Amino acid sequence: MTTQADGEAHPGADDRVYYVISDLHIGGDEQLEDIEFREELLTFLESLEETDEDTELVINGDAFGLWELTELDGPAKFDALVETYPTVFEQLRATGETVTITLVPGNHDHELAAYDTYVDRFAAYNVDLVQTESITRPLAGREIHFEHGHQRDPNNRIDDWGNPYDRPLGYYYNTHVTSTAGQLSDRGRFNWLKDIQAVTPTEWMPLWVLSKYVYREMHPLLRYALVPFLLLFNVTALLAILVGLDVAGVYAMPTDAVQGFLGQFGRPGTVAYLVLAVNVTLAGILLLVAVPLYFIQQDIKRTIDRFGLFDGDVTVDAAKPYETAARELAAERPETAVFCYGHTHRPDVTEVDGVCLVNSGTWLKRLHRRDGVTGLLPPVFYPSYQLAAVRIDADTDGIAVEFQPIEKPNPAPEELTLTERLLTLGRKPDPDLPDRHVVDLDRSEPKSSVPGETTGTGPEPVSEQQE
DSSP: OOOGGGSBOOOOOTTOEEEEEOOOOBOOSGGGGOOTTHHHHHHHHHHHHTOOSOEEEEEESOSBOOTTOTTOOTTHHHHHHHHHOHHHHHHHHHHHTTSEEEEEOOSTTGGGGTOTHHHHHHHTTTOEEOOSSEEEEEETTEEEEEEOSGGGOTTTOOSSTTOTTOOOHHHHHIIIIIHHHHHHGGGSSSSOGGGGGGOOSGGGHHHHHHHHIIIIISOHHHHHHHHHHHHHHHHHHHHHHHHHHHHTTSOOHHHHHHHHHHHTTHHHHHHHHHHHHHHHHHHHHHHHHHHHHHHHHHHHHHHHHHHTTTTTOSSOOSSHHHHHHHHHHHHHOTTEEEEEEOSSOOOEEEEETTEEEEEOOOSSOEEEEEOOTTSSSOOEEEEEOOOEEEEEEEETTEEEEEEEEOOOOOSHHHHSOHHHHHHTTTOOOOOOOOOOEEEETTSSOOEESSTTOOSOOOOOOOOTTOO
């Protein structure tokens, strides 16, 4: 197994400009074969083809979804990729005549490290496939470390690197769940199931399926009848609390106001008041039951956490393993200035022991969880794109790391139903790419490109309101 220290070194130019992209996940069964960012990728590659700088493009893992091509084996998958995406491969060939293109295997395309024939096949398209876990590149007298990042994830780590039959837990999830989703996606009212690759953390997948059922697959008449009912329940629950305050002699004005208002309408008002009174009674009972259930639920959760029963979650922590790896690398290889990885799909820049830790993000759609205003309907998973290439080059003050955004229209207007848009009014995510970051070569405090700004975004929190 190739260790981190054994990563392939490269003698290239010490003043070269590096561009990094990762997690394209090109390829897969049936509906997964669609590349929603095809035009943006081609435009980006064309721009590199026209550069006059000494440039290297590093595709840092999971360029291809080989795990999701379940009906083919070995290098036959390469033939399928070329046949399905001829314009992409021809543009790689054209761009590779001007700049160096280096491809590093990830977990989804680990097979690239398992068959030597892949090296020659990619070389025909001017792509230098390396079959090691990591590579290094020189810059300004220092070093950039590249790895995909899945080796820090116990659910996707390849213990026997280069063995095509070494299959971690993530392999089975993708070949059985993700691939099946691609085969079934076009059977829905809307072709949404193929977006399962964008669901992170993986534990949210069942909730995401429930959300898409309610907002996409449920009959529209049922959905439009359900929303006002749940809104009415929320109002009734509020009234139940106010009635409780009235009964306790704390605050009587709201109930008096309701009685006075409905009393103006005579018998219909009396009927409405009785219906409301029954609803308030039921809501009050539910609220009384909910209080002890809530405390029981919290106690059960604390007990589970204490015993560590769910410590083996499917999703790796988005930051900690990589911060630890950066600290270890800073101690073992002091010449390291930048540690570049992908895998978690979260674009980020932060400083760890003098090493710039940068995640290049993903070109897949990103789904941001937003709980609806009713509190009872499933959350809305709001889609967006954060397409970007990371540019790393020498700066007068050190080594500059900068995200260069690649514009793509917001998919939300076409992909969200009217109900989802209404429930997320004022709650739309506004994901930003990290600011430009400069690493001081003397390992002093890193410098931000804009006065007063921090040097990085820090780890992006994964909460119930985000992702």
